[in-house]
Amino acid sequence: MAWFNRKTPEERAVSAALELVQSQPRMQGGGGGSETRWRGASRVLRSMTSWIPHLGSPSRDLNKAERSTLVARSRDAMRNHLLGRAAIVRVRTSVVGTGLICRPQVDYDALGISETEGERLNELLEREWTLYAEDPRECDAEASSTHYQQQAIALMSALTGGDVFVATPDIEREGTLYSTRLQLLETDRICNPNGQPDTDTLTEGVEFDSGTGAPLAIWVCSGYPGEKRLSKALTWERLEVFGSGTGRRRILQVWCDKERPGQKRGAPYLAPVLEPLQKLERYSSAELMAAVISAMFTVFLKKGSDFNQSNLPMSALGNEQPEGAAPDLPPVELGEGAVVDLAPGEEPITANPARPNAQFDPFFMAVAKEIGAALELPVEELLLYYSSSYSAARAAMLQAWRMYNLRRWWLVCDFCQPSYELLVDEAVARGRLRLPGYSDPARRRAYTRAVWIGPARGAIDELKEAKAAQARIDAGLSNETIEAAAMTGETWQQIYRQRKREIEQRRSDQMELPNSKQPQPAQPIEEE
Template structure:
């Protein structure tokens, strides 16, 4: 307080206090974000109650409820089901397929030798991947496991994968893939402070191990809960014992959040609104006549006429229940009157309102409205822009599932294949660089949809001719195929057609060439 304020305080203490408060308020208002988002003085911000927390308070302590509600929406709300399955189908589809791409220059082998090695590896991997023996439950092949793991990652926010070895007399490989639902990763009873939500942290905050419960927390089965500690990396081998598929949104985050988390409330409210409109439309279509009886008549409340079959009644045991049905006539008891609200309406604002809400949800999920509801009514340019925007997200998530799920499992399989002598790779087990050179691969999945195939093909041809792209890349992006396999197949097909005399253009060119040779011989 300066000298003037002290003098005022002697004469008028209240006024001095107001001056001091006003000065503090000016300090706050004139500092950066306090003029807008962090303002505590603006009327528009006074009602905003926010409280921040660490990832433990904001995420870990809310995960159980988020998972349950997210799965409930997936199972019972069409829009949520469609959103998750749209992402799953475009990212994984029928399953990402291995395309081995070894670094033959570093390995010192020719392109032909590299091609032969890659073909052999892909054939061997297909033997394992298409077998049910790759699944620890012996129910799915590798490509189906990709779909389950990715869909669970979307709905629950994360998926855990262990890679045990169980040998079978009728199968070469012992590697198995075991998918574990996220709920089973939980903290044991009386866990130490360094175990947060089933994740054990090391000295420097790194993930050291996971604790897996033998019983699903939401299961109705009785039994003693026991936890198994699985280290993230093996002490001797250094192999990754457990894969954790999750998408981090904050530093120091150890558990994943369901993708539907930001739109759970909107989805549920929209589902209730849609159900209410559907019920109103159904009631409006039911024509029911109520007859009020007098004291002298038998007003037993029975249905006159055809009525409603018992199996279609809502509550057969409740005599007070009045069932509405198309064309039914119901007699009321003496003194009773049917007072009905009028649900008959054609809500013209239903579709625009729902569309606006879905657009907001699509923005949060990175799925344009047209792709989310599978409704393309705009121009070609607008529809293509929506597809391209969606495919930015699809490609990002495909890279995620390929690098975090497919590639680590492939490297584990390749190591076993080399150890049992099915594949020859000198130096693979000794030199990390050689291991990386042999393990390099691409994972190809569903191609991007084409609104106008002719335009898409012409654009691809121009990109290749201008040197902006390659035939191999365009083949993958347009059809998810392999250019070299297509090339060799086309050579075989064209040769077969020529040998069979079916290639008319070739025969005509051959005829012209022969006539030209005969003419030149005659002139000589």
């Protein structure tokens, strides 16, 4: 059987190469590990020996204990840390601002209707949505916030808690048109009943299908599990994500960030920067306190070595004065341009704590830049401090708005558009809107198409921005609809209709149009 152990020349060459590599001493310095082809995978480099992370599922890498700690610290940072609060409110103000406005865009081609009929439906849909969204009693289960305010609350809660859930209970109220309400549920209230551990189909209050991972239901606590309630015991309610009869979406989950497939719960926005944020806050507070202390200018009076020359303060001698002691003097105080006659043996000595620290601002800005990079916020946008050139400031603003637009799109997909579709569903069911063929899923999507427009980006130099927009339109790189939405936050159709009414009103009142240019009559072409 010798032929069974015989190796081919190629196998012998590979074996010899492996023996040669194994006989070489492993590198322990910074040149690279010889046991791996990637330095990042080396386990013998001194810089990498202590870096041994473990592979885990999304639920394990963001388990309940760690996520609860991250949420608690993120909320505290948002309350008490200046940079933490600045990051959260900056995203809230830029992404939502005064609210994302819904502009229905019915797909009239898919519905087989004319453009005029499509515009009529858009006006009817927008009117019904406005009646619903602007009245807190219509849209809010708590009857305290409009839909535009709910957008801001949902975004801030998702940023600090990792996610926020929205229930859509059916509540009848006197004096309202609809019964579909939106109830925001903080991330703490979505948890496993009675604190039971996670299972194969239940992760932190989210019940899902074991095959596809699709959410089936959520478990909502009647209160906050971390708080003690003596009046009555906590209870859990199971709410289905999709209606059993209609398949309509009944539970919405607004994410902060979903980074992995199969992830059921989100991490807070500040989670990656909590450690440097806490250290920077402590450093900033210490420097501020040192500057305050240094502002309290203190002078020490040094006594002479001779006891008879007031070696001790007069308060230490009681009412008796030794022979030859200096008489009682008024308390020594600092004053503007004052000349103080000190007692014999007294010498003024000042304390200089060397504050403010000249290196504080460069170090603070360096760490703030790293924090801003992790949060996709340039330091100019994070601190609202535009001290460089116009080009640098505009670049920082544009870079920040790439992140704002992304988060605005996520908010529209998770909260705004689903709530709008639920409203149209009820409007059709109540007979307030007549949309033929609405039961067909394809036609329903054609009817419920909409554009959500938020606050405009703004401009540092509006004249330059307007000229650039006109140049893009003239070059065919953009259109008036895109530029109008970016610069004013309104649709081009609305601007056009309003502008047309203004021009017609001026003409009817025989008023001169501002900056109007009278069209010149066409010159006849002479034939040769």
